Amino acid sequence: MANTxxxxxxxxxxxxxxxxxxxxxxxDIVVRSQGGNNAGHTVFHRGKKYVLHLIPSGILRRRKVCVxxxxxVVDPVALVDEIEDxxxxxxxxxxxxLISDAAHLVLxxxxxxxxxxxxxxxxxxxxxxxxxxxPAYGDKAARTGLRVSDLMQPALFSKKLAxxxxxxxxxxxxxxxxxxxxxxxxxxxxRAGKVLAPFVANTVVYLHRQMQRGRDILFEGAQGTFLDIDxxxxxxxxxxxTTAGGACTGTGVPxxxxxxxxxxxxxxxxxxGEGPLxxxxxxxxxxxxxxxxxxxxxxxxxxxxxxxxxxxxxYATMINGIDELxxxxxxxxxxxxxxxxxxxxxxxxxxxxxxxxxxxQWENCEPIYxxxxxxxxxxxxxxxxxxxxxxxxxxxxxxxxMTGAKLTMVSVxxxxxxxxxx
Ligand code: IMP
Numbered sequence: 498m499a500n501t502x503x504x505x506x507x508x509x510x511x512x513x514x515x516x517x518x519x520x521x522x523x524x525d526i527v528v529r530s531q532g533g534n535n536a537g538h539t540v541f542h543r544g545k546k547y548v549l550h551l552i553p554s555g556i557l558r559r560r561k562v563c564v565x566x567x568x569x570v571v572d573p574v575a576l577v578d579e580i581e582d583x584x585x586x587x588x589x590x591x592x593x594x595l596i597s598d599a600a601h602l603v604l605x606x607x608x609x610x611x612x613x614x615x616x617x618x619x620x621x622x623x624x625x626x627x628x629x630x631x632p633a634y635g636d637k638a639a640r641t642g643l644r645v646s647d648l649m650q651p652a653l654f655s656k657k658l659a660x661x662x663x664x665x666x667x668x669x670x671x672x673x674x675x676x677x678x679x680x681x682x683x684x685x686x687x688r689a690g691k692v693l694a695p696f697v698a699n700t701v702v703y704l705h706r707q708m709q710r711g712r713d714i715l716f717e718g719a720q721g722t723f724l725d726i727d728x729x730x731x732x733x734x735x736x737x738x739t740t741a742g743g744a745c746t747g748t749g750v751p752x753x754x755x756x757x758x759x760x761x762x763x764x765x766x767x768x769x770g771e772g773p774l775x776x777x778x779x780x781x782x783x784x785x786x787x788x789x790x791x792x793x794x795x796x797x798x799x800x801x802x803x804x805x806x807x808x809x810x811x812y813a814t815m816i817n818g819i820d821e822l823x824x825x826x827x828x829x830x831x832x833x834x835x836x837x838x839x840x841x842x843x844x845x846x847x848x849x850x851x852x853x854x855x856x857x858q859w860e861n862c863e864p865i866y867x868x869x870x871x872x873x874x875x876x877x878x879x880x881x882x883x884x885x886x887x888x889x890x891x892x893x894x895x896x897x898x899m900t901g902a903k904l905t906m907v908s909v910x911x912x913x914x915x916x917x918x919x
Contacts, residue, residue, distance in 0.1 A: 499713055499756035499757065500708075500713065500714045500715075500716070500750070500754055500755050500756045500757075501520060501524070501713075501714075501715050501716065501755075501756065501757050501758075501759060502716040502718065502741050502744045502755055502757070502758045502759070502817075503516060503517055503520065503715065503716065503717055503718055503758075503759045503761060504718035504721070504722065504739065504740060504741055504744075504758065504759075504760055504761070504817050504819075505718055505719075505720060505721030505722060505739065505760075505761055505762075506721065506722055506760035506761060506762040506809075506810050506813040506814070506817070506819065506822075506900070507721045507722065507723060507762050507763060507766055507767070507768075507806075507809060507810065507813070508721045508722075508723045508724055508730075508766070508767065508768035508769075508774070509719075509720040509721035509724050509739075509768070509769070510721070510763075510767055510768075510769065510791075510793070510794070510800060511721060511761040511762050511763050511825060512539075512761060512763060512823075512825030512826060512908055513538055513717070513718065513719075513761050514537075514538030514539045514540045514548075514549065514554050515539065515540060515541070515825065515908055515911060515912075515913070515916075516759070516761050516823045516825065516906065516908065517538065517540075517553075517554040517555070517715065517717050518540045518541075518542070518554055518557070518913055519906070519913055519916055519918075520715055520759070521554065521555045521558055521561055521715060522558075523713065524555065524561065524713050524714065524715035525561065525562065525707065525712040525713050525714070526555075526561065526562045526563070526564060526704070526707055526712055526713070526714045526715070527553040527554060527555030527556075527561055527562075527563050527564070527714075527715045527717055528553060528563075528564040528565075528566050528700075528704070528714055528715070528716050528717065528744075528748055529551070529552075529553050529563075529564070529565050529566055529569050529717050529719065529747075530566045530568045530569065530716055530717075530718070530743055530744045530745075530746075530747025530748045531566075531568045531569060531718070531719060531720075531737035531738060531739060531743045531744075531747045532569060532570070532630070532719035532720055532735065532737050532739070533550075533551065533569060533570040533571065533572060533603055533628060533629075533630050533633065534550040534551045534572055534575045534576075534579075534603075534628050534795075535550075535625075535626040535628045535630045535719075535720070535735065535795060536549075536550055536551075536719035536720065536795065537549075537550055537793065537794030537795035538550075538554050538717070538719070538794070539794050539911070540554050540557060541911050541912045541913065542557040542913075545586065546911075547583070547586070547588075548794045548795075549579070550575065550579055550795065551565060551569070551571060551572075551575065551576050551579055552565070552576070552579055552580070552583065552590075552594065553565070553717050554717060555715070555717075556583065556588060556590065556593065556594065557588060559589060559593070560593075561593065562592075562593050562594075562595065562707075563593060563594050563595070564594075564595045564596075564597070564700050564703065564704065564748070565594075565595070565596045565597060565600060565700075566597050566600070566700055566747045566748040566749075567597040567599035567600050567700065567701070567747060567748065567749060568600070568737065568738075568743060568746055568747020568748065569597070569600050569747065570600065570601045570602070570603050570630060570633040570634060570637070570737075571596065571600045571601070571602055571603060571645060572602070572603035572604075572628070572629070573602060573645075573648060573686055573689035573690055573693055574685060574686065574689045575603075575628075576596075576689070576693065577689045577692045577693065580594075580692070594696050595696055595697075595698045595700050595703060596645060596693060596696045596697050596698070596700070597645065597697075597698070597699075597700040597701075598644070598645050598646040598649065598697050598698065598699060598700075599644055599645070599646065599699075599701075600644060600645045601633055601634070601636070601637045601642045601643070601644050601645075602633070602642070602643045602644060602645065602647070602648060602686075603628065603629045603630065603633040604629070604633075604643065604658070604661070604682070604686070605629075605677045605682055606629075606632070606661070606662060606665035606666070606669065606677055607629025607630075607632040607633045607636070608627060608628060608629035608632075609629075609665075609669055609674060609675075609677065610629070610632040610665065610668065610669070611625055611627050611628065611629045611630070611631055611632055612627050612674075613669065613672045613674050614631075614632075615627065617672070622771060623732060623733055623734075623770060623771055623772070624733070624769065624770025624771040624772075625735075625770065626795055626796055627796075628795075630735060630736055630737075631735070631736045633736075634726075634736035634737060635736065636661075641661070643657050643658065643661065645693075645697055646697075648686065648687075648689075648690040648693070649690065649694060649697055651687050651690070654683075654686070654687065654690070655683050655687070658679070658682065658683055658686070659679055659683075662677060662679050662682065665677075700748070700749070701748070701749030701750075704748060704749065704750055705749075705750075708750070708754060714750070716744035716748065716750075716755075718739060718741075718743070718744065719739065720735050720737070720739040721739060722739060722740055722809075722812075722813040722816060722817060723768075723809060723813070724739050725737075725738055725739040725740045725743075725816075726738060726739075727740075728740055728816050730772040730773045730856050730859055731856060732856065733770065733771050733772025733773070733856060734772075740816050740817050741755075741758050741816070741817040741818055741819075757820045757821060758817050758818050758819050758820050758821070759819070759820070759821045759822070759823055759905070759906075760810075760813060760814065760817060760819035760821070760822050760823070760900075760902060761822075761823045761825060762805075762810050762813075762822065762823075762824060762825070762900070763805075763824070763825050763826045763829070764805060764824055764825070764826050764827045764829065764830050764892070764893070764896070765781060765785075765802065765803065765804060765805050765826065765829060765830060766802070766803045766804065766805055766806045766809070767785075767791055767800040767801060767802050767803070768800065768801050769793050769796070769798050769800045769801070772856060772860075773852075773856055773859035773860040773862070774801055774803055774806075775803075775806060775808075775839060775842055775859070775860075775862045775863070775864045776803035776804040776805070776806040776837075776839040776864045776866075777801055777802070777803040778802065778803045778804055778837075781802045781803055781804060781833075782799075782800075782801060782802035782803075784832075784833065785802050785829055786799055786802075788829070790826075790829055803839075804836070804837040804838060804839055804864070804866065805836075805837075805838045805839065805896055806839045806864070807838055807839060807840050807896060807899035807900060808839060808840070808841060808842055808849070808850065808851065808852060809852060810896075810899070810900040811850075811851075811899060811900055811901050812851055812852055813900075814900055814901040814902050815901075819900075819901075819902045820902060820903065821902060821903050821904075821905040821906075822897050822900060822902045822903065822904050822905060822906070823905065823906035823907070823908065824893055824896070824897070824904065824906070824907050824908070825907075825908040826908065827876055827885075827889060827893070827907055827908065827909050828875065828876050828877050828909045828910055830871065830892075831872065831873070831874065831875050831876055831877075832871070832873060833871050834870065834871025834872075834873055835868040835869060835870060835871060836868070836869045836870075836871050836892060837864075837866040837867070837868055837869075838866065838867050838868075838869060838895070838896060838899070839864040839865065839866055840865055840866065840867045840899065841865040842862035842863065842864060842865065843862065843863045843864075843865055844858060844861060844862045844863070848865065849862065869888070869891070869892050869895070870888045870891075871888060872885075872886035872887075872888040872889045872892075874886055876889055876909045877909050877910045877915060878909075879907075879909055879917060880914075880917060881917060882907070882917055882919050884917075885907075885917070893907060904919060905918065905919050906918055906919065907919070
């Protein structure tokens with residue numbers, strides 16, 4: 498399979514967990530390179546549903562090694578909880594998990610600051626997951642963060658933590674929020690550090706050694722292209738590079754070792770949190786929510802929903818260098834007719850083929866739609882492309898062509914079996 502980057506081509510929640518699970522069959526190692534436990538990758542394995550937040554989805558398959566790369570922000574307590582939950586469900590976690598010593602830590606003051614900043618923004622809030630992701634990456638960029646390697650040295654960790662907590666408790670007090678107790682946090686995080694110690698490694702060296710041995714790596718992207726800190730709907734974004742480049746910086750695997758980029762997108766569009774979504778449509782949201790679909794895997798929030806936005810996905814193909822497309826949730830449109838697709842935007846009387854940089858302008862873009870005939874029959878049992886109704890095939894081929902990459906996979910249901918490989 499060679500080295501494959503899998504990324505979300507929309508606003509996250511594209512169904513990456515399921516596609517990663519399918520691709521993992523051909524990979525030796527699965528790596529996360531960015532984000533933290535703001536992610537929620539849903540995988541159905543042996544009839545059971547798992548939602549993975551920090552641990553790569555490959556963990557459910559026994560012989561795959563999972564790596565949490567240097568670009569991920571790790572909440573050690575949340576990671577220990579995730580390990581324990583998975584073990585309680587019968588998943589083996591031992592030498593199949595590695596954590597980069599260079600990954601930055603998410604600490605309780607990050608989550609507290611995330612919450613306070615959101616509260617203070619009022620209607621201008623980002624709608625974050627409140628997991629402390631933005632403040633943790635903020636510390637990393639400001640060069641004041643604590644890393645996994647610090648946690649592995651208890652005396653050093655406590656010293657650095659005490660200094661950071663003095664500073665952050667002063668900020669929290671000034672904001673009228675409750676400060677955190679140093680002794681409690683120190684004790685709790687050192688305890689988590691002890692549990693994690695056997696998994697900590699220089700993952701750059703590990704990955705390079707494995708590549709020398711010809712092992713295939715799958716880079717599991719989290720969130721989606723338009724939540725990228727550089728290319729997304731700033732400031733309504735997450736704080737990492739969710740696009741393909743992040744797979745290199747977040748793991749230490751150089752660009753020329755990457756062989757292909759698979760983009761995952763839904764047959765329609767969703768987003769959680771605030772920010773532009775030009776093709777948002779109340780009817781699409783109402784229909785999907787009524788079907789019990791489109792509630793967040795991490796926060797349980799109802800996702801905003803709309804028609805497929807080809808302006809956005811075409812731009813995503815450009816940024817990520819997407820070679821192959823996996824289109825998910827086709828079955829969500831089974832009873833919809835007609836189906837609209839946003840093919841361009843109109844802003845101040847002008848037709849736009851690429852999104853504007855400014856979020857306020859992006860928000861004001863009016864979608865220009867093209868209509869497609871629905872197929873009005875269930876697609877969940879299709880296992881070959883030719884099993885799909887003709888109108889569904891036309892729809893898929895057209896949105897892939899508009900996006901500008903080759904369609905190689907279609908998902909018609911949550912389980913591994915409900916997948917069409919072209
Ligand atoms: P943060 O990453 O918690 O700071 O949230 C920033 C924005 O990214 C918010 O709009 C979140 O809803 C969104 N977001 C973060 N993680 C995910 C994800 O895994 N799926 C979808 N949206 C996400």
